[in-house]
Amino acid sequence: MPRISPWLFRKANRHSPNVAALLPACRDIPSAVNELRWLKEHVNGTAHIAKESLLARLCTKRGQGYPLQYILGSQPFGPLDIKCRSGVLIPRPETEAYTYHLAYLIKSESLKIGGPKRDLGIVDFCTGTGCIPLLLYALLCPKFDHLEVLGADISTQAIKLARNNIDHNIRLGHLPDRQLHHNLGIVQEDIFQNEIIEKLQERKWDVMVSNPPYISRRAWNYGGGQVGHSVHKYEPSLALVPGDDVLVPVDWSHEDVFYARLLEIASHLKPRAILLEIGDREQARRVISRFFQHNLSKNSEVQVWRDWPDLASAADKDCILEVPVQDGSSRAIPIQGDGNIRSIFIRLDA
Incomplete structure (x- = not known):
């Protein structure tokens, strides 16, 4: 990341020393001014007596790269207010965008999920703050x-934070209160243990979603585009990098191991649709290629979604991802939306 020029610091300091303190994290003055406003609102809402000194300390902490969401304690996610705590991954706008798009596809009945009985089951693995299941439930x-x-x-x-987020958003009126035949729950499970399959097979799951750990150990340790300084320093590696104790199947990469397991779980739960967040184009190509070798792929339809899947693709964006298949040929997978490649959407029994 390029260094900030001294003249920009001087210009920021003319606004206030707090704006200058925020500049290393915000990178420009309008963003720093905006974050200062949020931090002031946060400090004014506390019982702290020395509010000016607290504000200065928080601005310095933020300027050193500490995530704003951990300081403020929450992150907007659609109509929800998602509490954020150190040790749990912060929800991203791109995750919000594909969750909205998935909800739109379900509500529009283009997926033909739910049927005349108007019943639906959704399971989200590696749920973190619970932002994805909470937003889907609300919508x-x-x-x-x-x-x-x-x-x-x-x-x-x-798990504790996700359950807290349910109660918090019900109190705020952002989530409907618990009602008959509608259930929103959070469970603590290791997806690599077969007990989770046995428990979940008792119920019907139409949609399976996951934002699993998908960053390679090399990218985490040495950088490489996917991991910023703030993420590496302050956010939990457990939510981003597969653990060293996870058994990697033959011909799968370590960073892709969660996808191997999620496809195995899907073969038991038999959802009608699967949505998986991924890291980049090459990971999408690897995972889709392995999906086509799986028994799930019969009568399936696969799409790749960019950050903003409901937007028209920019003119300079590729709209096709060529994926190698077992016979040595390739399959053309459509890419939709704008931004960076972000997720894989699979419709089964298409």
Whole structure:
């Protein structure tokens, strides 16, 4: 990242020393002024007596790269207010965008999910703050007579925070209160243990979603585009990098191991649609290529979504991803939306 020029610091300091303190993290003055406004609102809402000194300390901390969401304690996610705590991955706008797009596809009935009984089951693995299942529940509650949305994570800290987020958003009125035939839950499970399959097979799951750890150990340790300084220093590696203790199947890369397991789980749960966040184009190509070798791929339809899947693609963006298949040929997978490649959408029994 390029250094900030001294004249920009001087210009920021003319606004206030706090704007100058925020500049290394914000990179420009308008962003620093905006964050200062949020930090002032946060400090004014505290019982702290020495508010000016607290504000200065928080601006310095933020300027050193500490995530704003951890300082403020929350992140907007659609209509929701998602509490954020150190040790749990911060929700991203791109995740919000594909969650909205998935909800739109379900509500528009283009996926033909739910059917005449108007019942729907969604399971989200590696749920973190619970942002994905909470938003899907909020958006889909009015559409379905019977709705079950479940988030699962291995982290005790994440589970506690996700459950807290349910209660918090119900209190705020952003989530409908618990009602008959509608259920939103969070469970602590290790997806690499077969007990989770046995438990979930008792219920019907139409949609499976996951934003799993997908960053390689090399990228985490040495950089490479996917990992910024703030992310590496302050956000949990457990949510970003597959653990060293995870058994990697033959011919799979370590950073792709969660996808191998998620496809195996899907073969048991038999969802009608799968949405998986991925890191970049090459990971999308690898995962889709392995999907086509899986028994799930029969009568399937695969798409790659960019950051903003509901937007028209920019003129300079590729609209096709060529994916190698077993016979040595390739398959053309459509890419939709604008921004960077972000997720894989699979419709089964298409």
